[in-house]
Amino acid sequence: MLISKSVRDSILQKITNAKYYSIILDCTPDCSHQEQMSLTVRIAECNESVEVKEYFLSFLQVTETTGGFLTDIVLNELKSLGVPLENCRGQGYDNGSNMKGKHSGVQARILALNPRAFFVPCGCHNLNLVIGDAAKSSIDAVSFFGNLQRMYTLFTSSTQRYKIFRDNVSGLTVKPLCETRWECRVESVKAVRYQVGAVYDALVSVAEVTKGKDPKAYSEAASLSSTMKSAKFLIALVVWYDVLVRVGQVSKLLQSSSMQIAQAVLLLEELKRFLTEYRATGYEKAKVTATELAEELEVELKFPGADEVRPRKKRKLFGYEGDDECLTSPEQNFKINFFNSLVDVALSSVQDRFTQLAAHSATFGFLYNIQDLCNVSDDELLQLCKDLQNLLTHNDSADIDAVELYEELKTLCHIMPKGLSALDVLNVMKKRGLVEIFPQVVVALRILLTLPVTVASGERSFSKLKLIKTYLRSTMLQDRLVGLAMISINNEISCQIDSADIIDRFAQCKARKVRF
Numbered sequence: 001m002l003i004s005k006s007v008r009d010s011i012l013q014k015i016t017n018a019k020y021y022s023i024i025l026d027c028t029p030d031c032s033h034q035e036q037m038s039l040t041v042r043i044a045e046c047n048e049s050v051e052v053k054e055y056f057l058s059f060l061q062v063t064e065t066t067g068g069f070l071t072d073i074v075l076n077e078l079k080s081l082g083v084p085l086e087n088c089r090g091q092g093y094d095n096g097s098n099m100k101g102k103h104s105g106v107q108a109r110i111l112a113l114n115p116r117a118f119f120v121p122c123g124c125h126n127l128n129l130v131i132g133d134a135a136k137s138s139i140d141a142v143s144f145f146g147n148l149q150r151m152y153t154l155f156t157s158s159t160q161r162y163k164i165f166r167d168n169v170s171g172l173t174v175k176p177l178c179e180t181r182w183e184c185r186v187e188s189v190k191a192v193r194y195q196v197g198a199v200y201d202a203l204v205s206v207a208e209v210t211k212g213k214d215p216k217a218y219s220e221a222a223s224l225s226s227t228m229k230s231a232k233f234l235i236a237l238v239v240w241y242d243v244l245v246r247v248g249q250v251s252k253l254l255q256s257s258s259m260q261i262a263q264a265v266l267l268l269e270e271l272k273r274f275l276t277e278y279r280a281t282g283y284e285k286a287k288v289t290a291t292e293l294a295e296e297l298e299v300e301l302k303f304p305g306a307d308e309v310r311p312r313k314k315r316k317l318f319g320y321e322g323d324d325e326c327l328t329s330p331e332q333n334f335k336i337n338f339f340n341s342l343v344d345v346a347l348s349s350v351q352d353r354f355t356q357l358a359a360h361s362a363t364f365g366f367l368y369n370i371q372d373l374c375n376v377s378d379d380e381l382l383q384l385c386k387d388l389q390n391l392l393t394h395n396d397s398a399d400i401d402a403v404e405l406y407e408e409l410k411t412l413c414h415i416m417p418k419g420l421s422a423l424d425v426l427n428v429m430k431k432r433g434l435v436e437i438f439p440q441v442v443v444a445l446r447i448l449l450t451l452p453v454t455v456a457s458g459e460r461s462f463s464k465l466k467l468i469k470t471y472l473r474s475t476m477l478q479d480r481l482v483g484l485a486m487i488s489i490n491n492e493i494s495c496q497i498d499s500a501d502i503i504d505r506f507a508q509c510k511a512r513k514v515r516f
Helices: 002-018 067-081 106-113 123-135 139-156 159-168 182-193 196-210 215-228 231-254 261-296 330-353 355-367 370-375 378-391 402-415 422-432 439-450 456-468 478-489 499-510
Strands: 021-029 035-046 050-062 088-093 118-121
Touching: 002 035, 002 050, 002 478, 002 499, 021 067, 021 456, 035 067, 035 422, 035 439, 035 456, 050 067, 050 422, 050 439, 050 456, 050 478, 067 106, 088 106, 088 439, 118 123, 118 355, 123 139, 123 182, 123 231, 123 330, 139 159, 139 182, 139 196, 139 215, 139 231, 139 330, 159 196, 182 196, 182 231, 196 215, 196 261, 215 231, 231 261, 231 330, 261 330, 261 355, 330 355, 355 378, 355 439, 370 402, 378 402, 402 439, 422 439, 456 478
Parallel strands: 021 088, 088 118
Antiparallel strands: 021 035, 035 050
16 A cells, blocks of 8 residues: 555656646446446656656546546545646547536536536547448448358357367467457458468368258358358458558557647548548459459359349339439449448548547647748737637636747747657757746647547556456455556556655554554
8 A cells, every 4th residue: 555655646746747637537347347437647747858648546436327426436536636627638538428428428527617628539439439330331341240250159169160260270260259349350350351261161161070960050151151252251351351450550559648639630631541542442452352362262253143133123202203223233232332331431430520639639730830830820820829728718717828829939930840749849848948938838738748539548457457356356445456556557656666665664654662
């Protein structure tokens, strides 16, 4: 307890020195089926250099998951730690309605108390929802992942069948699908994408072994092996892998604890650019790759002929001048209903789910590249500074002065090198001793860096929770759990604590001799 208290006191001192902070909250049940909420703070720490840091503060045991109850617990914890709510400048949560709700969610209740505590929904959760939306865009998209799950279930539900799989596939293994973490689905697709021939041979072997012995397994293996040779499956395999890999790369970059809003916006713009270009040229490229996979399976990549598929004729309603155009080409029908729908839904979802981030970027965007402000007119720059001042003002308290910020930026843009991020600008100012000369710019940049992008730090704290509170220690008290988690998660600070001082304090607490 003494070590954890020292770690917490050190973190609280850092928060006091930084002044502005953001809170990151996330919930999960532990092994004893008790809901635990992780409380993490994000600050722009100014020592010899400026660094963006995220520190774990506590696990809070919750009995209700309503927005009001969670808000009360967080506010009480901040009050007990001596962290003033009026210095909070950001909130980072997942997409649960109890957290992000506009009326009764945690973010709405905290904004009612402190309008400067800007809410930023988790970027990684939003990307998961983007892929989830795309996966429901068509029947072919839904059935594709269903087939992958069937493969995993077929091979892993029997030791004999799994041995057949390992005899045929020497590399990656089939992976189960997760309903919440869509980023991990790329591993499921990758195992089949680069081993399509070996997986097909394994299915054929299972069908041969189970024929006449296990009708259900035989039917599944025969059905899946036939599905794998279809053009729809092979093209969908390539398309989904391309999309999931690109989204997964963006998601991993967003999970960095030092990720800034400016960098997140650039990554999302690159993702939208990729999806736009992929819609134009991706299908033909995927078809070429799928043809190579078909050759590996010794089949021809072709769709069933138009004469083999009878198109459904839609009923003509009164007032229609002509019949709807009927797609007689199965390939064209697949391209429109699967490929185009998938990419269009993904693009639309990215646009809709990151509106909050785009709004914050529009407000703070002129601070991303201070060196480019020399090309901005005086009236426009002054208006941007006034808009930011209005946003950072509550009652009679204002974080910045618009006129002074405008004057400082007009001078600073001429002496800053080009190509620097907000964090780089602060470090250059720190190194050159310009912090005291441009205080308004420093405050604005620190608030910008404080805004969270994801709740990845909260998710990472749950990994430690599962290591500390196991089924063998399921009756651990909350104070002990929080203390051990504090030491383990903030290991960097724990290693810097003076052990001699801790020993002396422990000896004083445990001394039983009476001094006369």
